[in-house]
Amino acid sequence: xxxxxxxxxxxxxxxxxxxxxxxxxxxxxxxxxxxxxxxxxxxxxxxxxxxxxxxxxxxxxxxxxxxxxxxxxxxxxxxxxxxxxxxxxxxxxxxxxxxxxxxxxxxxxxxxxxxxxxxxxxxxxxxxxxxxxxxxxxxxxxxxxxxxxxxxxxxxxxxxxxxxxxxxxxxxxxxxxxxxxxxxxxxxxxxxxxxxxxxxxxxxxxxxxxxxxxxxxxxxxxxxxxxxxxxxxxxxxxxxxxxxxxxxxxxxxxxxxxxxxxxxxxxxxxxxxxxxxxxxxxxxxxxxxxxxxxxxxxxxxxxxxxxxxxxxxxxxxxxxxxxxxxxxxxxxxxxxxxxxxxxxxxxxxxxxxxxxxxxxxxxxxxxxxxxxxxxxxxxxxxxxxxxxxxxxxxxxxxxxxxxxxxxxxxxxxxxxxxxxxxxxxxxxxxxxxxx
Amino acid sequence: xxxxxxxxxxxxxxxxxxxxxxxxxxxxxxxxxxxxxxxxxxxxxxxxxxxxxxxxxxxxxxxxxxxxxxxxxxxxxxxxxxxxxxxxxxxxxxxxxxxxxxxxxxxxxxxxxxxxxxxxxxxxxxxxxxxxxxxxxxxxxxxxxxxxxxxxxxxxxxxxxxxxxxxxxxxxxxxxxxxxxxxxxxxxxxxxxxxxxxxxxxxxxxxxxxxxxxxxxxxxxxxxxxxxxxxxxxxxxxxxxxxxxxxxxxxxxxxxxxxxxxxxxxxxxxxxxxxxxxxxxxxxxxxxxxxxxxxxxxxxxxxxxxxxxxxxxxxxxxxxxxxxxxxxxxxxxxxxxxxxxxxxxxxxxxxxxxxxxxxxxxxxxxxxxxxxxxxxxxxxxxxxxxxxxxxxxxxxxxxxxxxxxxxxxxxxxxxxxxxxxxxxxxxxxxxxxxx
Ligand SMILES: NC(=O)c1ccc[n+]([C@@H]2O[C@H](COP(=O)([O-])OP(=O)(O)OC[C@H]3O[C@@H](n4cnc5c(N)ncnc54)[C@H](OP(=O)(O)O)[C@@H]3O)[C@@H](O)[C@H]2O)c1
Ligand SMILES: NC(=O)c1ccc[n+]([C@@H]2O[C@H](COP(=O)([O-])OP(=O)(O)OC[C@H]3O[C@@H](n4cnc5c(N)ncnc54)[C@H](OP(=O)(O)O)[C@@H]3O)[C@@H](O)[C@H]2O)c1
Numbered sequence: 001x002x003x004x005x006x007x008x009x010x011x012x013x014x015x016x017x018x019x020x021x022x023x024x025x026x027x028x029x030x031x032x033x034x035x036x037x038x039x040x041x042x043x044x045x046x047x048x049x050x051x052x053x054x055x056x057x058x059x060x061x062x063x064x065x066x067x068x069x070x071x072x073x074x075x076x077x078x079x080x081x082x083x084x085x086x087x088x089x090x091x092x093x094x095x096x097x098x099x100x101x102x103x104x105x106x107x108x109x110x111x112x113x114x115x116x117x118x119x120x121x122x123x124x125x126x127x128x129x130x131x132x133x134x135x136x137x138x139x140x141x142x143x144x145x146x147x148x149x150x151x152x153x154x155x156x157x158x159x160x161x162x163x164x165x166x167x168x169x170x171x172x173x174x175x176x177x178x179x180x181x182x183x184x185x186x187x188x189x190x191x192x193x194x195x196x197x198x199x200x201x202x203x204x205x206x207x208x209x210x211x212x213x214x215x216x217x218x219x220x221x222x223x224x225x226x227x228x229x230x231x232x233x234x235x236x237x238x239x240x241x242x243x244x245x246x247x248x249x250x251x252x253x254x255x256x257x258x259x260x261x262x263x264x265x266x267x268x269x270x271x272x273x274x275x276x277x278x279x280x281x282x283x284x285x286x287x288x289x290x291x292x293x294x295x296x297x298x299x300x301x302x303x304x305x306x307x308x309x310x311x312x313x314x315x316x317x318x319x320x321x322x323x324x325x326x327x328x329x330x331x332x333x334x335x336x337x338x339x340x341x342x343x344x345x346x347x348x349x350x351x352x353x354x355x356x357x358x359x360x361x362x363x364x365x366x367x368x369x370x371x372x373x374x375x376x377x378x379x380x381x382x383x384x385x386x387x388x389x390x391x392x393x394x395x396x397x398x399x400x401x402x403x404x405x406x407x408x409x410x411x412x413x414x415x416x417x418x419x420x421x422x423x424x425x426x427x428x429x430x431x432x433x434x435x
Numbered sequence: 436x437x438x439x440x441x442x443x444x445x446x447x448x449x450x451x452x453x454x455x456x457x458x459x460x461x462x463x464x465x466x467x468x469x470x471x472x473x474x475x476x477x478x479x480x481x482x483x484x485x486x487x488x489x490x491x492x493x494x495x496x497x498x499x500x501x502x503x504x505x506x507x508x509x510x511x512x513x514x515x516x517x518x519x520x521x522x523x524x525x526x527x528x529x530x531x532x533x534x535x536x537x538x539x540x541x542x543x544x545x546x547x548x549x550x551x552x553x554x555x556x557x558x559x560x561x562x563x564x565x566x567x568x569x570x571x572x573x574x575x576x577x578x579x580x581x582x583x584x585x586x587x588x589x590x591x592x593x594x595x596x597x598x599x600x601x602x603x604x605x606x607x608x609x610x611x612x613x614x615x616x617x618x619x620x621x622x623x624x625x626x627x628x629x630x631x632x633x634x635x636x637x638x639x640x641x642x643x644x645x646x647x648x649x650x651x652x653x654x655x656x657x658x659x660x661x662x663x664x665x666x667x668x669x670x671x672x673x674x675x676x677x678x679x680x681x682x683x684x685x686x687x688x689x690x691x692x693x694x695x696x697x698x699x700x701x702x703x704x705x706x707x708x709x710x711x712x713x714x715x716x717x718x719x720x721x722x723x724x725x726x727x728x729x730x731x732x733x734x735x736x737x738x739x740x741x742x743x744x745x746x747x748x749x750x751x752x753x754x755x756x757x758x759x760x761x762x763x764x765x766x767x768x769x770x771x772x773x774x775x776x777x778x779x780x781x782x783x784x785x786x787x788x789x790x791x792x793x794x795x796x797x798x799x800x801x802x803x804x805x806x807x808x809x810x811x812x813x814x815x816x817x818x819x820x821x822x823x824x825x826x827x828x829x830x831x832x833x834x835x836x837x838x839x840x841x842x843x844x845x846x847x848x849x850x851x852x853x854x855x856x857x858x859x860x861x862x863x864x865x866x867x868x869x870x
Contacts, residue, residue: 002771018729022582030581031649031778032771128579134730136571136579143758144563144571146465147457147750214466277736280715294453294743295569299736301712308729315582323578323772328763336437336467337758343466 002035002326007318008072008097009041010063010088011079012050015102015129016041018311019076020052032319035326040066042079067092074321076314077101086110093117093125100317102129102310108203108219111210115341122334124324126317131204132157132286134309135302136316141211141290142340148292150212152252157204159284159304160188160195161227161247165235165269166282169244174232187284197226198267201249208288209251209265215346217263223351225268234361234430237391237401243271243359244279248433254353260345264354270433271359271403278435352410357386357434359403360416365424366398374400374419381415383407397426403434437470437761442753443507443532444476445498445523446514447485450537450564451476453746454511455487467754470761475501477514502527509756511749512536521545528552528560535752537564537745543638543654546645550776557769559759561752566639567592567721569744570737571751576646576725577775583727585647587687592639594719594739595623595630596662596682600670600704601717604679609667622719632661633702636684643723644686644700650781652698658786660703669796669865672826672836678706678794679714683868689788695780699789705868706794706838713870787845792821792869794838795851800859801833809835809854816850818842832861838869 007023009016026033041054042063067075067088075092077099079085085106092099101107107127118125128138156162160182167178182188194200202224210216227247235245248270254262272279277299281287286304291297303309320338364370371388378385384405391399420428442458444451461468476489477498502510502523510527512534514520520541527534536542542562553560563573591597595617602613617623629635637659645651662682670680683705689697707714712734716722721739726732738744755773799805806823813820819840826834855863
């Protein structure tokens with residue numbers, strides 16, 4: 001048995017409750033768990049009924065009592081939101097405590113500020129739970145894949161939207177109906193905007209990108225499309241063409257180098273070929289695919305949220321800090337691999353330069369020659385097409401669905417402009433990405 | 436830039452060459468890679484042409500020059516086999532050097548001896564590349580999943596056999612034909628026994644088991660069935676019933692506790708339902724599924740062998756050691772989480788107690804009532820059946836395929852004994868596991 005490590009919790013909700021549950025029941029887990037003492041826990045309301053039993057001396061409504069407690073070595077921030085989370089994290093660091101947080105919103109926006117404070121104080125800030133729930137992805141990216149030149153990180157990193165998309169695909173149900181049901185079942189929040197508008201996925205992919213490529217980009221400039229405008233018919237047409245639709249988050253380097261390194265980060269509903277490893281990721285599961293040289297392609301798959309899985313990730317971070325503290329005694333210098341940090345400037349690439357495949361659907365007249373004209377405009381713009389299919393022809397008109405080969409955003413936009421000005425085309429009805 | 440770390444290589448073959456390639460080309464990788472110096476490399480034949488260019492001063496045919504070189508901080512053992520690998524690893528440890536190895540054979544057999552030598556010397560022995568090629572699985576098991584009570588680790592951890600099984604399934608080809616082709620293409624060794632007899636997978640699952648459950652079991656007592664007796668017709672019948680056939684390695688705790696903790700480890704061809712995450716793992720890819728509480732189920736997927744992926748894993752381990760050395764200066768005490776080690780005694784469970792589903796095929800007379808008799812004998816033995824199907828009825832006889840529900844090995848064996856003594860049954864033609 002090694003030295004005891006004091007843990008303080010900010011928040012005892014879904015995740016905090018799961019963490020407390022593990023710390024209070026160390027049996028059958030890694031023996032280091034038994035060396036962790038839960039010292040102090042801050043909540044808003046001490047009288048709220050909880051699934052874990054804690055003595056009154058442990059609970060407090062004043063979070064500063066947690067971050068200032070001299071017996072607390074590691075502060076776990078699971079309150080959520082930007083403030084007071086950010087200030088409490090910085091206060092804990094200033095007090096020489098390491099921090100573990102599940103808060104992607106604060107890390108995506110204030111990561112560099114927090115990381116440099118941690119570096120100055122010689123403490124760790126670990127964030128395994130902030131992306132992918134229980135899936136180990138942060139530490140593998142920092143530690144296990146460091147020998148690679150990473151080219152792309154992509155994945156399904158929001159469980160709520162993946163649950164909705166899975167049900168839309170399986171049942172042919174409409175977005176709004178599935179959302180309402182998901183809210184009833186507790187898989188979606190009363191205010192679902194952060195999930196369905198893609199903001200949560202955007203926070204997470206910007207965190208993964210910073211670790212994979214060594215520098216942050218402007219989080220607020222990240223092109224983000226959620227699923228709230230996604231129509232059931234596009235899910236159905238995609239299925240007929242051999243694809244599933246997933247809310248995909250991508251961070252990739254553009255061809256070539258550049259200083260700062262130009263990256264494309266984006267979140268958008270994307271067609272995934274049905275034999276692609278990400279296509280089988282259903283329900284609230286998440287999966288992250290990392291592509292690099294020389295490793296090729298590795299995928300990490302598992303439960304993307306929930307009390308147990310997220311707590312598993314939080315406890316992993318606490319154990320990492322505890323292990324190093326037991327090895328190096330009190331405050332030693334910080335392992336650069338575990339600490340991570342920026343090592344080169346990165347920047348969002350010009351959106352016109354981003355290359356990918358596209359799925360588009362037009363409403364058109366049901367007249368001979370329309371497919372030819374649409375195809376011709378793509379050709380004129382230098383966009384080569386993989387398939388062009390007419391669906392649902394009737395007196396009211398027809399729908400033309402096009403899947404392109406990989407092409408720059410610039411050329412696609414030029415083609416779409418030319419096509420939507422055709423007399424026979426009444427509008428662009430859908431525009432999704434495609435793997 | 437931190438302190439420089441000297442690396443010595445034992446072996447410059449497939450894996451060693453890949454490692455040298457990364458060390459000599461640090462650009463675009465984690466910045467710590469640039470702090471690694473390749474000091475000394477042992478091979479058998481210095482005149483063999485190599486893809487990496489090394490000066491004559493670096494190459495040697497005397498491996499003791501690597502493990503005794505005072506400028507070498509980390510020794511990478513990628514020679515393979517038991518001796519001289521084991522002795523060289525122990526010599527390096529005795530000299531106060533940390534060791535990185537991809538050698539599952541030596542770790543599965545001499546892991547405890549090596550681990551205790553490392554502990555006594557205060558150095559690390561890291562083995563990420565020994566299981567799953569480039570897939571990060573060792574460090575996640577040691578570090579990221581430590582908050583869990585692990586219940587089962589299972590997976591496809593031999594690329595050669597998975598390549599053969601994938602081609603058998605896709606092409607309806609016979610085992611011997613595919614093996615010959617795989618040897619021609621370099622996916623199987625001239626002597627394929629270690630792979631096709633399941634011995635390599637058995638080495639690897641015993642390593643994963645030790646990390647997941649905290650103690651080793653008797654490697655040589657591990658029930659191991661390879662794929663060399665697998666018949667194409669069983670792959671085909673499995674497909675018709677909705678399953679793929681994979682060479683699955685499993686390590687699981689039996690229900691209840693016990694001291695020492697009883698575990699079932701086994702390697703056997705196993706039916707995997709086609710919607711199971713492992714069913715889509717094809718070709719030389721590997722995947723490892725970890726099940727625990729509270730995490731649920733996470734899966735790690737990627738290339739299970741090859742120069743690049745395996746070198747990626749070796750370099751990850753070197754970086755881990757380099758990071759800690761840079762943080763803690765020369766020789767500090769060792770981080771218990773990164774070091775791992777046994778923490779409780781484990782033992783192989785009585786094979787009769789192992790519970791799983793089974794697939795069996797009998798050759799029988801093509802006569803009315805045989806299915807009823809076979810089903811009846813299962814029932815008498817307390818084995819409940821999920822499906823019983825007759826294939827290929829003809830004058831020469833019929834085949835009856837049975838898939839059971841989960842049941843103890845003891846009951847299945849009693850049922851099979853009773854069935855094979857029936858007059859109408861000429862023999863047990865196949866017996867596989869089933870998920
Ligand atoms: N839920 C998941 O599956 C999941 C997955 C990954 C990451 N995360 C992240 O984990 C964090 C926590 O999420 P959660 O789902 O656990 O949230 P939650 O269930 O709403 O719990 C929040 C906790 O923080 C406490 N709290 C809020 N404001 C406080 C304040 N000013 N002072 C003291 N305590 C305060 C609350 O106290 P009361 O109990 O008294 O109200 C509650 O215990 C978020 O950053 C979230 O994004 C969650
Ligand atoms: N290949 C893979 O994809 C893979 C994947 C995971 C793990 N592994 C493991 O990695 C290890 C190495 O595999 P490998 O495929 O790289 O083997 P390999 O290609 O056969 O290379 C072995 C190397 O060791 C050298 N060597 C052998 N005996 C030696 C001795 N007594 N003294 C000095 N040098 C000696 C050889 O020298 P020469 O070059 O002069 O002959 C050669 O460079 C094995 O433990 C294997 O199980 C391999």
